[in-house]
Amino acid sequence: KITKLKKLIQVNPKTVDGKKIGVLANIGNDLDLKNAIYNGANGVGLFRTEFLYMNMSSFPSEEFQFNTYRRTAKKLGEKPLTIRTLDIGGDKPLSYYKFKKEDNPFLGLRAIRFSLLEKDIFKIQLRAILRASIYGDIKIMLPLISQVEEVYLVKNILKECMNELDKQKISYSPNIEIGIMSETPSSVFLAKDLLKIVDFISIGTNDLNQYTLALDRGNDTIIDFYSDINPSILRCIKILIDESHRFNKQISMCGALAGNLKVTKLLLGLGLDNFSVVPSKILEVKKIIEETDINLIKEKSISVINESTNKELLDKLKEL
Numbered sequence: 001k002i003t004k005l006k007k008l009i010q011v012n013p014k015t016v017d018g019k020k021i022g023v024l025a026n027i028g029n030d031l032d033l034k035n036a037i038y039n040g041a042n043g044v045g046l047f048r049t050e051f052l053y054m055n056m057s058s059f060p061s062e063e064f065q066f067n068t069y070r071r072t073a074k075k076l077g078e079k080p081l082t083i084r085t086l087d088i089g090g091d092k093p094l095s096y097y098k099f100k101k102e103d104n105p106f107l108g109l110r111a112i113r114f115s116l117l118e119k120d121i122f123k124i125q126l127r128a129i130l131r132a133s134i135y136g137d138i139k140i141m142l143p144l145i146s147q148v149e150e151v152y153l154v155k156n157i158l159k160e161c162m163n164e165l166d167k168q169k170i171s172y173s174p175n176i177e178i179g180i181m182s183e184t185p186s187s188v189f190l191a192k193d194l195l196k197i198v199d200f201i202s203i204g205t206n207d208l209n210q211y212t213l214a215l216d217r218g219n220d221t222i223i224d225f226y227s228d229i230n231p232s233i234l235r236c237i238k239i240l241i242d243e244s245h246r247f248n249k250q251i252s253m254c255g256a257l258a259g260n261l262k263v264t265k266l267l268l269g270l271g272l273d274n275f276s277v278v279p280s281k282i283l284e285v286k287k288i289i290e291e292t293d294i295n296l297i298k299e300k301s302i303s304v305i306n307e308s309t310n311k312e313l314l315d316k317l318k319e320l
């Protein structure tokens with residue numbers, strides 16, 4: 001079985017009916033990157049930069065971040081490197097930053113909100129990403145976008161960084177792609193508005209599920225209520241796929257659901273273009289893609305997500 005999977009390392013996967021699908025990697029460090037490349041990832045769909053910050057005793061400098069992003073981009077060559085800007089707060093603390101006590105940290109100072117409120121820290125990261133962007137196919141990805149205004153604010157800050165770099169005669173890719181993670185129900189309702197102003201959407205199913213169901217993803221007491229294979233999140237996913245395609249944009253998923261082999265076929269049937277998964281799942285996802293004929297399962301996939309309960313949905317899923 002393992003040797004069969006290994007044959008897929010060099011394969012750029014295609015479905016039986018000929019649709020090319022990207023299988024990219026989620027990484028947080030150099031070891032993950034090594035495993036991603038070893039397993040034949042088509043690029044990095046999620047670089048979790050928070051680990052850069054969490055492993056330090058103070059905010060990482062522009063130089064340190066630049067070196068990290070450049071090194072990573074160079075190792076990937078032509079393949080894309082999607083850098084998610086700092087996703088801190090909620091369950092991810094920083095030892096050297098004092099967060100005010102919050103009653104609802106997951107609804108509080110988190111992710112993009114942190115970056116927008118701590119603009120100087122954000123600019124250091126954006127400058128580092130911009131400087132690294134000439135060494136590969138780097139894209140910027142914003143976590144936990146919930147309102148259109150946030151994207152405009154980021155774009156203004158990015159422009160400021162570009163102007164500063166221009167003045168210093170430091171080069172960068174002016175057309176660097178900028179995308180968002182869809183992790184909030186509002187981002188699903190606003191998908192068409194967001195798609196007008198961003199280059200891509202990647203679905204963060206861990207948070208999207210948590211916020212859609214209003215159910216803490218890390219709380220053991222309510223674990224019986226928690227499943228990320230349920231009608232509401234799958235319908236959110238379908239909306240995001242259809243809206244992206246209406247705007248002629250590819251859509252990716254980088255939450256854990258992308259690496260759940262139980263739903264790989266279903267996600268293909270719903271139209272997902274790119275999967276970003278932990279490196280250890282890359283080959284298995286590729287294998288299912290190579291075996292799937294999307295035309296044969298399209299209609300059935302819709303009927304799966306139109307089931308009302310988790311159980312009915314799971315039963316129908318078995319028929320795919």
Ligand code: PEP
Nearest residue numbers: 204205206207254255256
């Ligand atoms: C997600 O929410 O699905 C995601 C990929 O981000 P994280 O798990 O880091 O919150």
Ligand code: MG
Nearest residue numbers: 183204206207
């Ligand atoms: Mg998330």
